[in-house]
Amino acid sequence: MPAVAQDASWERLLPDVAIPLRACLAGRGEAMVVDARLAPGARLEAVVQRGGDWEICVVDLPRGTVMLRTPLPAGEAPRGPHLRAFMLERRCVDATRVTDASGAELGWLAYPGCG
Numbered sequence: 001m002p003a004v005a006q007d008a009s010w011e012r013l014l015p016d017v018a019i020p021l022r023a024c025l026a027g028r029g030e031a032m033v034v035d036a037r038l039a040p041g042a043r044l045e046a047v048v049q050r051g052g053d054w055e056i057c058v059v060d061l062p063r064g065t066v067m068l069r070t071p072l073p074a075g076e077a078p079r080g081p082h083l084r085a086f087m088l089e090r091r092c093v094d095a096t097r098v099t100d101a102s103g104a105e106l107g108w109l110a111y112p113g114c115g
């Protein structure tokens with residue numbers, strides 16, 4: 001089972017990892033990232049939730065491409081608290097916009113129940 005950040009420290013990685021996180025969410029509808037961590041080998045591992053389904057998404061950071069998606073069985077779904085979630089669209093009024101250095105929108109940071 002993946003480790004879930006209890007203090008939401010993965011948020012400090014934003015906006016630097018927003019583009020790889022976008023790769024994890026691309027084509028996944030209303031999916032959201034609820035945890036992420038840097039991993040050996042210049043990789044990013046993200047815990048993605050889509051409705052009641054969970055998966056681990058591994059991204060090659062230099063290329064920004066998804067290397068692996070591993071669905072998690074229901075019994076292995078990460079336990080909370082999931083205090084924040086990164087998503088591609090704004091789903092609630094108090095979401096925080098995530099931008100790159102030029103001000104381009106990369107996604108939104110909100111609480112998971114928002115979406």
